[in-house]
Each structure stands twice: as structure tokens, then as C-alpha cells.
Amino acid sequence: MKKDFMSSMKEKTSTLRPSLLSTEENIKNQILVLDKLRDLIPPLANDEYDQLQQNILKHGVKDPLTVWETTPAAAQVDTDTSPLFVLIDGHNRYSICQQYKLDYRINLVRFSTLDEVKDYMIDYQLGRRNLTAEQTSYLRGLRYLQQKSMRGGNRAAENAQGDVAATLGKEYGVSSRTIKRDADFAAGLEKLAPDLKQDVLSGKKKLAKASINAIAKTEIAEPVQDADDLINGVSAPNVPGEKLSKAGEIKSKKSQILSLETTIRELASGKLNVQTCAQLIAKTDELQALLRAK
Incomplete structure (x- = not known):
């Protein structure tokens, strides 16, 4: 399966030829890093990053960076349909090259949707390093x-x-x-x-x-900022044999209500179809149940 996956990726990939150097340099100047894609990649430990930096400074960047050739609309950045070049592999190498103004090569890949890109990035990470x-x-x-x-x-x-x-x-x-x-x-x-x-x-x-x-x-209602909050206030109700204090239960219920209200507003403000209507009904039922239990 892995071999089939990598074979299909070769079909999606086009290495820019030296004769297209001006085009390649133009693309490099437009590369965009999307947080939602960069954050899919597990971070390097400090010593791993330092070793990578030393290797690049000594030997240069051996492997090309992978860039998704797309549009802002397909990347879910905005509704524009002009060309967009999004980095999807090589974020650490790119950061080091930017810091020290080093050159690198790029491979262009083409996907139809952001979901396809995410699936590729996840699978590629699972297969490429320890x-x-x-x-x-x-x-x-x-x-x-x-x-x-x-x-x-x-x-x-x-x-x-x-x-x-x-x-x-x-x-x-x-x-x-x-x-x-x-x-x-x-x-x-x-x-x-x-x-x-x-x-x-x-x-x-x-x-x-x-x-x-x-x-x-x-x-x-919002992302957990502190590890202590996770240990003391959020995880306990779902861990067998543990119970929240009364104050913790109230805090948890308020968070659930706020989160549901936000989700319902987001669903209602978007494009309505069979799927979103079903989600709206389900989320509204959940909210009603919580409000009745207050």
C-alpha cells in the first residue's frame, strides 16, 4: 500500500527544471506557510533541530521542499482564484533557509482539496522518520x-x-x-x-x-492553555473512577454550553444543506438538554 501511495505521489509531483530558474525563484518568493498545515507535523526535539541546522549549514539542503500549487479558494484562505504556493513539507528546512538566507530546491505537487493535502502530509510523516x-x-x-x-x-x-x-x-x-x-x-x-x-x-x-x-x-469553549487545567478541570469526568468537584462540574457544563452556542452560530451562518441541517438539529438538541439540566 505504501508503494502504491508513493507511486501516486510521483504522478502529482513535478520537479522544476533548471531552465525554469526564474519561475522557481518567483515561486519561492510567494511561498505561504499555513499554521493549520504546519501544526500537523510533530515538532523536532531541540537537539534534532540543532543537528538539522548544523547539517544544512555544512552541506546545504539536500532534499527539495514540497510546495502545493493551488489557489486561495482551494486552500480555504479566501475566495480568490489566483495562483497560490503553500509549503506542505520541509517546514524546518524552510525556517533555517530563511534565517540564514540559504538556497533550496522545490517540488510542486497538485491536489484538488485541502483534505487531500492533509491526508498526504499525515501519511508522509508516518513513513519518513523516527x-x-x-x-x-x-x-x-x-x-x-x-x-x-x-x-x-x-x-x-x-x-x-x-x-x-x-x-x-x-x-x-x-x-x-x-x-x-x-x-x-x-x-x-x-x-x-x-x-x-x-x-x-x-x-x-x-x-x-x-x-x-x-x-x-x-x-x-476555548483551547486548553495550561497543563494543570487539563489535569484538574477537564479530564476527570471521562476517566473511570474519578469524579469532578461540584465547582468543576459547573465549569464543565458552562464550557459545553458556550461551545455548543458557538458551533450552532457557525453552522447557521454558513451554507445550509442536508448535512449541516442535521448537525444543527443534533447540536440544538444537545444544547436544550444542557439548558434544561441547569
């Missing part, structure tokens, strides 16, 4: 969530989720149950503030995986 157990779990979980998102939120898609977990489990040599736990871990990490999430994935912050998995099932 990862910690937490980083591997996060990426496998993201892959599952991405596949789930691409299938949509209807009943038939929900029934097919088990097949997705089983398929990914076979691909990565783990059980479907492990894939679903990975998905909880990834969903929990996505509810952390970006800096805290990166600290957890890089190993700077040590948090129990059960605490992070638990937050995936908890409605929160």
Missing part, C-alpha cells in the same frame, strides 16, 4: 479523523467508521481498537492551545494519555 510513540499515535489518529471527515457525518458514514479503523489497523499493524484510541488522543490534542500541543508532542510536557483522550469527549 517518531515517538505519542507522535505515531497522534498521526494515526489524525489519519482516522481525516478519513472520517472526508466521509461526512451521515448515518451510513458512521456505520463505515469501523471499516476505516480496521483498514488503518491492518496498514499500521495494530488493532482497530488502537486506531480509535489514537483518534481520541489526536482529537484531545487538537483541543489544546498550539504551544501546549507542540510541547506535549515534543516531550517537553508530560501528560497522561488518558487525560488527553478524555478531553476529546468534553465540550470546551
